[in-house]
Structure formats: structure tokens, C-alpha cells
Amino acid sequence: MNTRILAVLSILLPAVLAAQSTPPKAKLSASAIRIDMVEAGDVPIPAEFRYAIYERLVERVRASGAFQKVYRMGDHSADAVPDLVTLHTKVEAFKQGSQTERELVTVAGATKVDITATILAHDGHTLMDQKITGRVRFFGENLGVTNDLAKRITKLVQASF
């Protein structure tokens, strides 16, 4: 019995120590962010989903307090901010489900959006680039996927800044 415990500990201990010794990831810094309109590319996604993701992102990033100022795309007053970063999102895949199907069958009818979120510095170099998936699995209308997605992106942005 004791031999088994020792064997398990000998496997786990180095992993735990390695995890503890990893230095915490340095946070990025910027006073302002500009949120770009969601790019659809070749993916056929209805316009209301793109605009809803954009609006919810503006709302959530503002509420997170990670930046002193949150600008929308096209806002001329953002041009003068020296440490402005830009959040760019591009849709990679979209599957429109059905609210009725979801609520009746539970395992079917999910709405899913895959996107790539990129944060660019003022000089154009990439600070962060990650794939994120938003879903509506059980209750709520299909547009609810935009809220899930915005929540996940904001969490990521907040963890980085």
C-alpha cells in the first residue's frame, strides 16, 4: 500500500513543483481599446448576429473596467490615443440551431459560433490571438449565442490586461 502511495507521489510531485515554478504571465497594458466590427469573411452569418456580437462586446468590455476608454469602430477620437489597442474578431464557423428543438430535445438544436479574436497594438503587431466558441445549448433564442461569445471574449481580454 505504502509503495503505491510513494509511486503516485513520485509521479505527481514533479508535476506540481513544475506548475508552481512557472512564472505568472505578464499582463499587457493599454489605456484604451477600439472594438472592430465582426468580420464575417466567407461564412454566411446573418447580419443581426454580427452586430449583436459587436454591441455586446462594447457593452461587456466597458463594464469590465479593464480599460479607461472603450471606442467603437470608426470613432475619430480614438486616433489620438497613443497606446490604443484594437480588438478584431473574425467568424470562422456558424451553425444556426433552433430554440424549439433545443427546448424539446435538449441534445439537439444548439446554435454555435466559432471566432478568432485578435488584439493588435497601435503599430499593428499582434498581442493576442485566440479561437473562441460561443454556444446556446438549452434555453433562449439563437441570438443568445452572441451574449455567450461576448462574455468569453471579455473574460479573455480582462485576463490579458
Add this chain to the structure above:
Amino acid sequence: MKLGAMILAALAAAAGACAQTESDGAIPKVRVVIGLQDVKRDTSGTLAVHNGILEFRSAKASGQVPVPAIDDIFIGAETTQSGGKTGRVVKTAAIAAPFESGKALTILMRTKVDILTVAYHDPDGAVHGAIFALPKGQAEPMRAQLIQAGAHATDTSKP
């Protein structure tokens, strides 16, 4: 004869109720999904175009978009649940109903709506998107009204 007149009157009343558009072109029972400044999400009210302004008005708040600031208008559709917040509470409570009988409510309470997305810019040039849920069949006339008032919109008839 009297019965015939009564049936006609009843039909006329039903037709009046079905015609969602008010006499001044305003559309009642419109819900703001998101994106209209000064109006909270899921507020229900009336949407109208007058004097070069797209105006949403509810009992508690109102929001306006100047028609010349509109860059594009999109129409979509969504199946949603009727009954508003009360409907949501009833449906949540029905989960506890035996033999999953509460799921019948899902079928009974579903309703189709038109989704009208109005892309516009503010005086600083910042892009906004106001999304409205309108009674079925009302988005196209509203889009036509906005285009007639001078709003920009991509021609959807082109392939």
C-alpha cells in the same frame, strides 16, 4: 341578415387586430434586442419613422436614430417565445411539471418575429447597430419607409 352583419363585423375587427401597423405608420409591439442608445435591452414599444428620424418609444424610454446616419438595413427572422418576461417565468416553472409535460408550452408559446438590424454612425463616426424584433411581416415595410426617408441600404435584390 343580422347574423351576417355580426360575422362581417367580427371579421373586420379581426382584420384590424391583425394589421399591426398604426394609422401613422408606427409599428407597435416592437422589442429592442440590443444597440439602441438610452434604451434598455428587451424594452417593448413602438417604432416609427417621422421627420427624418427613426424613433422607438416605450412607456419608460425613447431612442432616436437620424435617418441620414443610417448606413445599412438588414432583415432577418427568429423564432422566439411569446409572453415576454411573464412567459419566461411560466416556462421556467413548467420544467417541474410531471412527465415533461411542461415542454408542450414550448410549442404553444413559440412565435416568429422579424429582426430588423439598423447599422448607423454617431457624430464621431462610431459604428452602432440597433437590433429590433418586430411582429412577423413588419420589417420589410419599415425598411421601405426608411429608404424612402433617405436611409442608405444595400440593394438585397441583386444576386
